[in-house]
Amino acid sequence: MSFSNSDPVNVAFAGLELHGMYISGDADYAVVKLSSGYNICVPASVCTAAPERAAATPAKVTAEPLKQDAKLPLLAIVSTGGTIASTVDYRTGAVSSKFTAEDIVRSIPELAVIARYHTLQPFNVLSENMNPAMWQELARAVHDEIASGAKGVIVTHGTDTMLYSAAAVSFMLETPVPVIFVGAQRSADRPSSDNAMNAICSVKAGISDLGEVVVCMHATSDDVACALHRGTRVRKNHTSRRDAFQSVGRGPVGVVSYPDGNVNLTGDAVLRGTHELRLFDRLEPNCGLLQYYPGMNPNLFDAFSGCRGLVISGTGLGHVGTDCIEKIAALNASGTFVVMTSQCQAGEVCDRVYETGRDLLAAGVVEGGSMLPEVALVKLMWVLGNTSRPEDAVRMMQTNLKGELDYDLWREM
The missing domain is CATH 3.40.50.40 (Rossmann fold)
Incomplete structure (x- = not known):
């Protein structure tokens, strides 16, 4: 039987009965995206046509207000989208940005015992759609959060162009507190997701003695530490590894160990309170x-x-x-x-x-x-x-x- 792209199929393979969506193949083999979101390649003979499954209508849930400890330091979470705020659309297998800053806090309970949060979302895009006007809007939002009393700012951002945004905010903002860009290489519903650890380490860095703009991402492929890369010296050097980000030409300005959350800064790091808050948000995009x-x-x-x-x-x-x-x-x-x-x-x-x-x-x-x-x-x-x-x-x-x-x-x- 021949299939077209996106046809629903049942797969009887290795003693399992699976359901998915046909992607591509030939007379001998078929590539199927399973309901879990993962792709498999199987003999075409084990695939049979299946009726389209109706998507379940999710029940409406009214979220309770975030419960926050007033004794904890105040951090701002500025969400711009990206994989750290994304899930998989199991109909197509594509990752799309859906979560708000509050969703991120709710989904990672460990954050609630580290700090309290003010959350905002100036826009929600995958980072390939960022542009200089958005960098300006982001710098202004970070400035306003610090001016309102935030002891640190966490910026959740897609990884593809995070280095550009981190550099832009670095130049536009004089900051007395940490500004931590954080993302994820794998969305929250993947077994190997790095979003929770990266978020926890970024919050630990947000209450540290740091006083500059950095990118916080996995330091190695293992779950042992996140590196703090200066916003003007970092590059994404791998398409998919969890430790894709590296400081170029020098080392990171700090490391956050996991799970204890200890923040170790280098002598090169700019410390909290070194600069007064100032905003220089003019850009020439041409x-x-x-x-x-x-x-x-x-x-x-x-x-x-x-x-x-x-x-x-x-x-x-x-x-x-x-x-x-x-x-x-x-x-x-x-x-x-x-x-x-x-x-x-x-x-x-x-x-x-x-x-x-x-x-x-x-x-x-x-x-x-x-x-x-x-x-x-x-x-x-x-x-x-x-x-x-x-x-x-x-x-x-x-x-x-x-x-x-x-x-x-x-x-x-």
């Missing part, structure tokens, strides 16, 4: 990021004509093919601020070593030092949103503002 590759058509740079800024992710010390330099010079002459970063995981840009680099400097390129390309893009949006003077933009891009650089390039020149 900026781009381009990764150079061998043989790249120089005409690709024309796509960024009219942009206020462009970050180039170059090779090695910060290079592109010599046939691209004329296009870069034209962009700079037309008013596009061009910053060079490197595709390398460690080290910094230095365009004074090779002839190509010196030609790039002559074309008006600004060295981005050890900044990650993604962070350089976010910082450039922030810098161009806060100054219109090119010389000030150079100084700000080359000054280590939030740990994004190893040292101040501007002062070293």
Whole structure:
């Protein structure tokens, strides 16, 4: 029997009677998404057509107000969506963001004995749909929660673009308290979900002595600790591992052990109360990021004509093919601020070593030092949103503002 995509099927296999949805296959084998959400590949001969099962109508449940201990420190949970606030839609097998901040608190009872919470949800999106306007809205929400007395802020966020949002809030906000971005690689209804441990560790970090923006995620694939990665030095380096996030070019600024919840900060960590609360929420979104590759058509740079800024992710010390330099010079002459970063995981840009680099400097390129390309893009949006003077933009891009650089390039020149 042949099936079409999404046909309901029964599977008699290994002594089990299973129900699922046909995804793909051929005359010999079939891939079926089971009701549990998992996929299996079985001989096509064990599959038979099944009537569509009507979805049960969930009973309406009126949630009781959260019971909170007034003696515990107040934290804010700002939910933006993502896997940590998601479940599987078993009809399609897709993960969708459904839970609110209050749902997260209710679903993880351990949170109630650590702190009390004010929860809000400025928007609910999977993180690939985030944009600079949302970063601004998020920074304002975090600022307002701190101004209202929160001793720390937990931001639940999808992992795909969490590094961009963490960097954006880092630049837009001077914070006296911890701001902890946290997500999950696997939704709450998966047996290997990391959402509960990540949430518990983030709350422990939220009442710690930390005083900066960090990302809190599994430090290893085991359930032993979460790492606290500075918001301007972190990258998602794996698509699905629970320890996908790593600090690039340096170590984390802290570790939260599990299950005891002890927070150990490094000497490099910014401490609580170091800065006064301030918000600088202007951004220039008309900026781009381009990764150079061998043989790249120089005409690709024309796509960024009219942009206020462009970050180039170059090779090695910060290079592109010599046939691209004329296009870069034209962009700079037309008013596009061009910053060079490197595709390398460690080290910094230095365009004074090779002839190509010196030609790039002559074309008006600004060295981005050890900044990650993604962070350089976010910082450039922030810098161009806060100054219109090119010389000030150079100084700000080359000054280590939030740990994004190893040292101040501007002062070293």
